[in-house]
Amino acid sequence: MSGPDIGQDDEPKILSFLCNWCSYAAADKAGTAQYEQPHQVRSIRVMCTGRLDPQFVLHAFRQGADGVVILGCHPGDCHYKEGNIHAIKRHRLLLALLRSFGIEEQRCRFEFVAAGESERYVNILTEVVAQIKTLGPMHFPKNRCDL
Numbered sequence: 001m002s003g004p005d006i007g008q009d010d011e012p013k014i015l016s017f018l019c020n021w022c023s024y025a026a027a028d029k030a031g032t033a034q035y036e037q038p039h040q041v042r043s044i045r046v047m048c049t050g051r052l053d054p055q056f057v058l059h060a061f062r063q064g065a066d067g068v069v070i071l072g073c074h075p076g077d078c079h080y081k082e083g084n085i086h087a088i089k090r091h092r093l094l095l096a097l098l099r100s101f102g103i104e105e106q107r108c109r110f111e112f113v114a115a116g117e118s119e120r121y122v123n124i125l126t127e128v129v130a131q132i133k134t135l136g137p138m139h140f141p142k143n144r145c146d147l
Contacts, residue, residue, distance in 0.1 A: 050083025
């Protein structure tokens with residue numbers, strides 16, 4: 001028996017990848033401060049956004065995510081020196097790949113969030129949810145190859 005098909009209801013399904021050192025800390029502080037956070041977002045902690053394989057994002061869409069948000073350290077603040085710079089480059093390539101599959105760029109957002117920016121963290125997620133609601137549920141074109 002399989003679970004419910006993700007994306008069937010009216011609420012978007014959004015997956016976030018959070019840098020362990022900055023954005024995950026911001027998420028933790030947002031929770032501690034009891035900021036209201038969008039319930040449509042599920043988070044995965046990664047040690048560094050520079051280690052985020054684009055296949056993870058494609059897999060999220062394949063599994064029914066309507067949107068993906070990647071949050072990392074600000075440039076110059078990466079604990080792994082240049083990991084977030086690598087992430088920026090990968091994100092640009094990822095957007096081109098998503099376009100080739102007919103997936104709107106707006107469904108995959110990359111932002112910088114420092115550990116002390118818990119309010120910014122919540123604001124970004126809220127914006128992403130609103131944008132994905134505007135785009136509607138994810139539909140893969142029938143004439144495209146499988147992701």
